[in-house]
Amino acid sequence: MNSQPIGVFDSGIGGLTCLKELKELLPNEDIVYLGDTARVPYGTKSRETIAEYARQDIAFLKRYDVKMILVACGTVSSVMETVPIFEGSGVELYSGVISPAVKAACEATKNGRIGVIGTPATIRSGCYTSALKAIHTDIQVFSRACPMFVPLVENGYTDDDNKVTTLIAQEYLEEMARENIDTLIMGCTHYPLLKGVFAKVLGDGVTLISPGAEAARYAARMLGEKDMLCGSGGACRLYCTDSEELFAENVAAFLGSGINAEIKKCSL
Amino acid sequence: MNSQPIGVFDSGIGGLTCLKELKELLPNEDIVYLGDTARVPYGTKSRETIAEYARQDIAFLKRYDVKMILVACGTVSSVMETVPIFEGSGVELYSGVISPAVKAACEATKNGRIGVIGTPATIRSGCYTSALKAIHTDIQVFSRACPMFVPLVENGYTDDDNKVTTLIAQEYLEEMARENIDTLIMGCTHYPLLKGVFAKVLGDGVTLISPGAEAARYAARMLGEKDMLCGSGGACRLYCTDSEELFAENVAAFLGSGINAEIKKCSL
Numbered sequence: 001m002n003s004q005p006i007g008v009f010d011s012g013i014g015g016l017t018c019l020k021e022l023k024e025l026l027p028n029e030d031i032v033y034l035g036d037t038a039r040v041p042y043g044t045k046s047r048e049t050i051a052e053y054a055r056q057d058i059a060f061l062k063r064y065d066v067k068m069i070l071v072a073c074g075t076v077s078s079v080m081e082t083v084p085i086f087e088g089s090g091v092e093l094y095s096g097v098i099s100p101a102v103k104a105a106c107e108a109t110k111n112g113r114i115g116v117i118g119t120p121a122t123i124r125s126g127c128y129t130s131a132l133k134a135i136h137t138d139i140q141v142f143s144r145a146c147p148m149f150v151p152l153v154e155n156g157y158t159d160d161d162n163k164v165t166t167l168i169a170q171e172y173l174e175e176m177a178r179e180n181i182d183t184l185i186m187g188c189t190h191y192p193l194l195k196g197v198f199a200k201v202l203g204d205g206v207t208l209i210s211p212g213a214e215a216a217r218y219a220a221r222m223l224g225e226k227d228m229l230c231g232s233g234g235a236c237r238l239y240c241t242d243s244e245e246l247f248a249e250n251v252a253a254f255l256g257s258g259i260n261a262e263i264k265k266c267s268l
Numbered sequence: 269m270n271s272q273p274i275g276v277f278d279s280g281i282g283g284l285t286c287l288k289e290l291k292e293l294l295p296n297e298d299i300v301y302l303g304d305t306a307r308v309p310y311g312t313k314s315r316e317t318i319a320e321y322a323r324q325d326i327a328f329l330k331r332y333d334v335k336m337i338l339v340a341c342g343t344v345s346s347v348m349e350t351v352p353i354f355e356g357s358g359v360e361l362y363s364g365v366i367s368p369a370v371k372a373a374c375e376a377t378k379n380g381r382i383g384v385i386g387t388p389a390t391i392r393s394g395c396y397t398s399a400l401k402a403i404h405t406d407i408q409v410f411s412r413a414c415p416m417f418v419p420l421v422e423n424g425y426t427d428d429d430n431k432v433t434t435l436i437a438q439e440y441l442e443e444m445a446r447e448n449i450d451t452l453i454m455g456c457t458h459y460p461l462l463k464g465v466f467a468k469v470l471g472d473g474v475t476l477i478s479p480g481a482e483a484a485r486y487a488a489r490m491l492g493e494k495d496m497l498c499g500s501g502g503a504c505r506l507y508c509t510d511s512e513e514l515f516a517e518n519v520a521a522f523l524g525s526g527i528n529a530e531i532k533k534c535s536l
Contacts, residue, residue, distance in 0.1 A: 045305075045511070046510050152416075246314060
């Protein structure tokens with residue numbers, strides 16, 4: 001039993017898809033969320049810069065005496081596959097989004113053909129491909145960087161039949177659709193907001209995997225197994241590094257109205 | 269006569285449209301350019317954060333003993349209309365992009381109906397509207413935030429007949445087209461790369477004003493008047509805060525192959 005909060009961070013607001021799932025699975029746990037909105041996006045930046053920012057994000061959450069940290073950012077998760085960003089941080093229990101998503105995708109696929117979409121940094125790192133092949137060497141992976149999806153989500157182009165988003169999704173997904181994938185890892189925490197568009201472009205036969213949601217499920221299972229659950233009420237504190245007002249607008253779009261959370265600006 | 273370099277900065281690569289014009293007007297001047305690519309974009313961030321970043325950018329250029337600083341970033345230029353970001357910096361000669369663009373627009377318009385497009389921060393500040401109305405109170409201004417244009421430019425959606433960019437440009441520009449504007453201020457230094465699309469959507473009757481190019485013309489005139497020209501060869505040094513490789517790819521798209529420049533990563 002452990003009443004310390006769970007820490008979650010992302011470069012911005014995408015990680016809220018993970019927080020939302022976490023709240024549903026573990027409504028009584030306290031959560032501290034950090035969105036580094038002053039420096040968002042991370043996905044277009046270099047590995048060195050991303051690692052440096054991530055270490056600052058971890059140090060911030062550490063101040064709140066968190067019992068576990070979820071890296072709810074696809075880009076940071078890909079960097080931490082090879083760069084030990086938690087080393088020396090004093091945080092012992094943590095997870096990125098990649099390994100939980102990869103396990104879920106391997107369970108879901110029937111034909112062994114899996115698509116992966118993400119930011120340029122995530123795809124460049126090849127992290128999903130190596131993690132998938134480490135489970136089954138004969139899995140076929142079709143990956144594609146989709147840099148336009150984050151700005152589309154952040155500017156509200158999220159309707160299932162939005163023309164612009166559909167055109168761009170067709171461009172990004174046409175090759176993997178032709179390759180007959182049956183599972184798609186949405187390798188950036190913003191992408192679940194476009195799942196309606198993806199489903200239309202790819203058809204019903206493709207299972208969509210949300211890494212943020214899978215990471216939340218993994219955290220719930222792991223904390224349960226270690227007997228470290230025991231929320232002290234379910235308080236939810238959200239920190240951002242840029243303006244609270246701008247952040248609050250996006251929080252509503254990601255979390256809906258069901259979650260009450262305190263929002264504060266912070267410095268890293 | 270003054271052989272010190274001219275300093276130019278932007279949140280990223282957009283300011284290269286200003287640097288390009290500067291090189292054409294003053295081929296023998298040395299130029300130091302800073303693109304804060306580790307924290308790009310500024311346009312979606314708060315005024316406080318933007319002002320803080322801009323002061324760091326200025327302090328960096330000051331180290332190179334520049335004789336003038338051009339703020340080739342629409343967002344920072346809008347913030348500096350009300351926040352004294354140069355105060356205490358020791359830099360005496362500087363200009364943003366707004367006032368040069370506004371003067372050019374007032375000279376170009378015949379019907380007094382001017383459109384302004386820019387990032388959310390630029391449009392929210394109302395800086396172009398107030399600057400235009402300060403010249404002629406009876407000018408009618410039609411402004412619109414266009415957050416999708418920067419990602420479209422940075423991801424290469426710049427062909428004159430690109431379907432996605434055309435759809436988004438129609439959405440953003442339809443109201444000002446209906447209002448019969450005859451001049452459009454492209455209030456973000458990325459936008460000139462989309463001028464072919466704008467011209468198609470708005471028709472030939474609309475004059476497009478590039479604030480980066482106007483700021484370069486203003487700098488050339490001002491330095492000439494003060495007898496402070498006298499390049500020492502036309503060396504061009506470009507600094508970025510994120511990876512040099514990523515920056516170099518974009519430099520080619522903005523500058524073409526005609527400009528030789530040394531590219532280095534730096535810390536602010």
